[in-house]
Amino acid sequence: MPQLDPSFFATQLFWLLLTLVPLYFVLRRAVLPRISEVLEARQRHIDSDLEKATKLRQEAESVLAEYEKALAKARAEAAEAIKRTSNEMAAESAKRHQAFGQELAAKTQDAEDRVAKAKEAALAQVAAVASEVAGAASAKLIGTNLPADKIDEAIKDTMRGRG
Amino acid sequence: MAEGAGQGGGHSPLAQFEIKEIVPIKLGGLDLSFTNSSLFMVIAVTLAASFFLVGMRRGALVPGRWQSAAEMTYEFVAGLFRDTVGHEGRQYFPIVFTLFMFILIGNLLGMLPYSFTFTSHIIVTFAMAAAVFIGVTVLGFAKHGMHFFTFFVPPGAPIALWPLLIPIEIISYLSRPISLSVRLFANMLAGHTLLKVIAGFIPALAIFGVLPxxxxxxxxxxxxLIAFLQAYVFAILTCLYINDALHMH
Structure with a gap:
């Protein structure tokens, strides 16, 4: 087995040392600081971006909160105005309703009065015509002129009996 | 998986692990030649360094493909380290990161045909494991002083069992570099040998070679998968040892 030949140990150890040690110094002095520097720079960049994003989000949230407050206030004001207006309108409508009712009642009363008066007058006229007709009819039938007051009384009795 | 058609090696499954000199270098009595192993170590290190240096060149806020890959690799190991060691031991992170990248790329390079897998050599894995072990032990003593010896006393164990448990703890502690290095080495050795052996059946079986x-x-x-997994295991065990040294139990 070539691995167990001691005559090649010295050269392998020598070249191992001659290659590994420079590699160590190159990696330690140049490569590792460079990589960690790049990684740190990237991490810083990411952190600052995240921080910026957080700040922007907070700003946006505060704007949203303000907007919502304003919106709520506007809504409350609108509701208030609607309530007030509807109350006013209800009051106005009730007032007008009442006034109209009164007017209507007055007109109805007036009309009823007039109807009653007309009825009375008509009835009075009916009684006069009836007594005249009754007088004339009785004179023709029995040849006697009945006294007018008796006829009137009879007609009144009759009319009262009919209601 | 390298098809090491070596000079005398022929098609032995172990021929792929042979070390061949490319540039002979002799220093004193030591043979420090530039070999195929050295070549792939240099390639691995160059790949690892350029992967990150080129990938992170622009350092863009929104990463491209290469930068993304580099960052994901970093975050993978960093996450592993954070979960096991925590913030306190962060100055040891580059060590874990270097070992992970070196082993990972070494293992993956070994998957290329005709390449050489330097992590399949026990001396390489043992050197890394021993460095981790010695470093962690020194760290433990530097952090806790003589108090670090209480690490070998299992918490809550009855005193009567101490003579039994303390040697076990010490042996298990001392075997850490062995298990750490043998795990990686044996996985690489076994995997590549198995591939080579089974690949050898393909020409032998003619038409039935499609099965192997x-x-x-x-x-x-x-x-x-194993190439990745072993790099991960080596890294996570290193993290656990560092954590033990920093926080004891």
Whole structure:
């Protein structure tokens, strides 16, 4: 087995040392600081971006909160105005309703009065015509002129009996 | 998986692990030649360094493909380290990161045909494991002083059992570099040998060679997984040892 030949140990150890040690110094002095520097720079960049994003989000949230407050206030004001207006309108409508009712009642009363008066007058006229007709009819039938007051009384009795 | 058609090696499954000199270098009595192993170590280190240096060149806020890959690799190991060691031991992170990248790329390079897998050599894995072990032990004593010896006393164990438990703890502590290095070395050695052995059946079986061929394809997938997994295991165990040294139990 070539691995167990001691005559090649010295050269392998020598070249191992001659290659590994420079590699160590190159990696330690140049490569590792460079990589960690790049990684740190990237991490810083990411952190600052995240921080910026957080700040922007907070700003946006505060704007949203303000907007919502304003919106709520506007809504409350609108509701208030609607309530007030509807109350006013209800009051106005009730007032007008009442006034109209009164007017209507007055007109109805007036009309009823007039109807009653007309009825009375008509009835009075009916009684006069009836007594005249009754007088004339009785004179023709029995040849006697009945006294007018008796006829009137009879007609009144009759009319009262009919209601 | 390297098809090490070496001079005398022929098609032995172990020929792929042979070390061949490319540029002979002799220093004193030591043979420090530039070999195929050294070549792949240099390639691995160059790949690892340029992967990150080129990938992170622009350092863009929104990463491209290469930068993304580099960052994901970093975050993978950093996450592993954070979960096991925590913030306190962060100055040791580059060590874990270097070991992880070196082993990972070494293992993956070994999957290329005709390449050499330097992590399949016990001396390489043992050197890394021993460095981790010595470093962690020194760290433990530097952090806790003589108090670090209480690490070998299992918390809550009755005193009567101490003579039994303390030697066990010490042996298990001392075997850490062995298990750490043998795990990586043996996985690489076994995987690459198995691939080579099964691949050897393909020409031998003529038309029925499609069966071992299919098996080799499946095993290559498994080996790529193992290449990653062993780098991960080496890194996470290093993290755990560092954590033990920093926080004891």
């Amino acid at each position: 061929l299919a098996l080799v394809v499946a095993l290559i997938g498994l080996e790529i």
